[in-house]
Amino acid sequence: MSDAVLEISALRAGYGERAVLRDVDLRLARGEWLALLGANGSGKSTLLDVCVGRLAPASGTVRIGGHSILTDAVAAKAKLGYAVAPERLPPLLSARECLAVHAAAKRLATIDADVLELAEALRLAPWLDDAVALMSYGTRQKLGVLLALLGQPELIVLDETFNGLDPASGLLLKRHLRARVDAGRCGVLLATHAIDIAEHWTDRVSLLHEGRLVHEWPREELARLRASRDGGLEAALAERLIAGNLPD
Amino acid sequence: MRSPSIETTPMPALRLQARLEAHARWRQWQARTFLCALAGTLVVAVAFVLWRRLQADGRALLAVLEAQPVLVAIASVALGWNLTRTARRRAQKTFATSWLATTPLDAREILAATRRQVALRVLPVLAASLAVPLAAMAASGADARRSLALIGGGFLVGALTGWRSGTRTNVSVSAASPRLSAARATTSNAAGVAALARWPFARLLADANPRQHAQLVAGVLLMLPMGIPPSTALLIVLLAASLIAAHALLQALLATIPDAAGWLRATPMPLPVLARTLCLRSGGALLAAIVLATSLLFALGASRSAILAFGAVASAWCVTAIGNALASRHRPERARGERIALALAVLALLGSAWWLLPIALPMLWWRDAWRARRA
Numbered sequence: 001m002s003d004a005v006l007e008i009s010a011l012r013a014g015y016g017e018r019a020v021l022r023d024v025d026l027r028l029a030r031g032e033w034l035a036l037l038g039a040n041g042s043g044k045s046t047l048l049d050v051c052v053g054r055l056a057p058a059s060g061t062v063r064i065g066g067h068s069i070l071t072d073a074v075a076a077k078a079k080l081g082y083a084v085a086p087e088r089l090p091p092l093l094s095a096r097e098c099l100a101v102h103a104a105a106k107r108l109a110t111i112d113a114d115v116l117e118l119a120e121a122l123r124l125a126p127w128l129d130d131a132v133a134l135m136s137y138g139t140r141q142k143l144g145v146l147l148a149l150l151g152q153p154e155l156i157v158l159d160e161t162f163n164g165l166d167p168a169s170g171l172l173l174k175r176h177l178r179a180r181v182d183a184g185r186c187g188v189l190l191a192t193h194a195i196d197i198a199e200h201w202t203d204r205v206s207l208l209h210e211g212r213l214v215h216e217w218p219r220e221e222l223a224r225l226r227a228s229r230d231g232g233l234e235a236a237l238a239e240r241l242i243a244g245n246l247p248d
Numbered sequence: 249m250r251s252p253s254i255e256t257t258p259m260p261a262l263r264l265q266a267r268l269e270a271h272a273r274w275r276q277w278q279a280r281t282f283l284c285a286l287a288g289t290l291v292v293a294v295a296f297v298l299w300r301r302l303q304a305d306g307r308a309l310l311a312v313l314e315a316q317p318v319l320v321a322i323a324s325v326a327l328g329w330n331l332t333r334t335a336r337r338r339a340q341k342t343f344a345t346s347w348l349a350t351t352p353l354d355a356r357e358i359l360a361a362t363r364r365q366v367a368l369r370v371l372p373v374l375a376a377s378l379a380v381p382l383a384a385m386a387a388s389g390a391d392a393r394r395s396l397a398l399i400g401g402g403f404l405v406g407a408l409t410g411w412r413s414g415t416r417t418n419v420s421v422s423a424a425s426p427r428l429s430a431a432r433a434t435t436s437n438a439a440g441v442a443a444l445a446r447w448p449f450a451r452l453l454a455d456a457n458p459r460q461h462a463q464l465v466a467g468v469l470l471m472l473p474m475g476i477p478p479s480t481a482l483l484i485v486l487l488a489a490s491l492i493a494a495h496a497l498l499q500a501l502l503a504t505i506p507d508a509a510g511w512l513r514a515t516p517m518p519l520p521v522l523a524r525t526l527c528l529r530s531g532g533a534l535l536a537a538i539v540l541a542t543s544l545l546f547a548l549g550a551s552r553s554a555i556l557a558f559g560a561v562a563s564a565w566c567v568t569a570i571g572n573a574l575a576s577r578h579r580p581e582r583a584r585g586e587r588i589a590l591a592l593a594v595l596a597l598l599g600s601a602w603w604l605l606p607i608a609l610p611m612l613w614w615r616d617a618w619r620a621r622r623a
Contacts (some may be wrong), residue, residue: 052513073516075516077516090511092447092450093447097439101443102512102515104438107516157514
């Protein structure tokens with residue numbers, strides 16, 4: 001049986017006539033953290049939207065835990081945890097109500113204990129009864145991640161989730177995710193511009209350029225870049241993007 | 249003291265803050281709802297007095313001033329309280345959100361400025377409240393001292409209590425553990441379902457504009473012809489209020505559906521479950537408002553066909569709007585099929601199920617029997 005939590009093949013997607021993603025193939029295994037890098041407008045968020053079923057692809061397949069997000073959406077989404085963007089959280093509900101609604105949507109009897117412990121560790125507990133609209137951006141980011149972690153998802157999808165987090169909370173969250181991944185409980189797909197996170201916390205880094213995955217830094221190469229003293233992943237990325245060292 | 253949670257939080261959406269503030273007031277201050285109901289009752293009582301006296305000598309204001317001193321005093325207190333309190337809160341909020349909020353202004357200066365602003369808003373109203381009855385009583389030769397004392401004294405008492413009431417204290421945000429343990433004890437499924445069901449009502453209260461609604465009802469009152477029986481007037485006002493409530497709730501539900509659908513799209517919650525959870529309670533309230541409106545139409549003597557047509561059209565309108573909002577915003581890749589199914593359901597509703605008949609027919613039968621007995 002395959003241990004892939006996310007399988008994308010020959011994916012094409014866009015908005016109306018405008019194609020954003022072209023022939024994307026991607027595979028993410030359980031126990032693996034993949035970072036998706038790319039310039040603004042390269043298609044990272046579009047790829048994540050397709051993965052979580054918010055955007056229907058023009059062609060290709062997306063499978064989460066072996067279930068197609070198109071034809072078997074409910075089963076696929078039962079294995080998915082998606083960090084809702086802060087601006088998409090319901091402003092009139094409290095954090096507690098948001099957690100309860102997501103838990104009900106995932107048919108959980110109770111809110112996971114480790115999620116509540118993480119909420120306490122992230123100092124979110126004092127805000128649990130406040131309306132989302134009264135929370136700061138970073139607090140809403142924390143809430144979005146907690147929603148993604150509910151229900152022991154096999155695939156966790158994060159879109160710029162570490163933006164706005166204070167350093168202590170960011171470190172805590174990275175350690176929590178790393179522990180989940182190392183325990184083989186899930187795979188994590190993170191779209192980010194934070195090179196340091198991609199370089200030091202993930203297992204694999206893929207570069208998306210103009211809607212196509214044009215390069216990948218596997219675990220061994222990342223280890224080599226981390227050890228190098230000439231700029232590491234940042235220099236390698238700049239070499240690819242600025243020097244135009246990309247395939248046509 | 250200003251609310252730290254609202255006024256010092258760096259939120260750009262000031263309008264949303266105001267709505268949330270209003271929502272919080274609605275939720276937390278249920279006593280105000282009672283006061284509103286009391287004020288409404290008083291208004292109705294005054295209206296009855298007015299009509300009766302108008303039929304006698306046509307001088308409504310004098311009739312109220314002379315015959316209902318207690319009502320005059322209560323109204324004066326309420327006016328002074330509400331005006332002062334609203335003006336003070338508005339002045340404080342204006343300062344809290346202005347560019348001066350971060351400057352090291354002395355607290356006494358802020359207080360003095362707030363007092364000046366409140367006085368500028370309150371004093372003209374007080375002057376008008378005193379001048380109008382004074383003029384009316386002077387013209388009629390009546391003794392104005394008692395009425396002026398009632399109005400002035402009541403207004404002063406109300407203003408003083410209004411200045412001090414509704415101030416908020418700092419809320420401690422350090423108590424983490426009790427809240428967390430409460431969250432852990434929550435059964436999430438029931439709580440989540442309840443939270444979803446409450447969302448349209450929360451939106452309704454957050455979007456509510458009581459002043460606009462009061463103006464609408466006042467407009468309906470003003471359009472009523474003189475000499476109309478008070479019971480008929482009351483029915484018409486109730487009809488207007490029920491329609492306004494139904495419209496506001498429908499708008500809130502339609503605004504909530506895309507938000508909820510977008511937020512929950514990445515979860516395995518199917519459309520029927522979302523629709524049922526989100527719409528059942530608010531749909532029931534909508535249905536109740538429509539049934540109330542049809543009952544009022546019936547009591548006002550509308551024809552059977554008009555009542556049935558109103559009920560059918562109103563309910564079909566609600567079902568279509570809600571269904572379309574659900575189908576177009578949740579699972580857009582399957583929206584076409586769901587829309588077709590919805591259209592068929594609405595057609596079936598309109599074509600065959602005159603669902604109002606079980607409600608309307610007994611009422612019609614009762615009305616006919618009552619008329620026959622009277623005849």
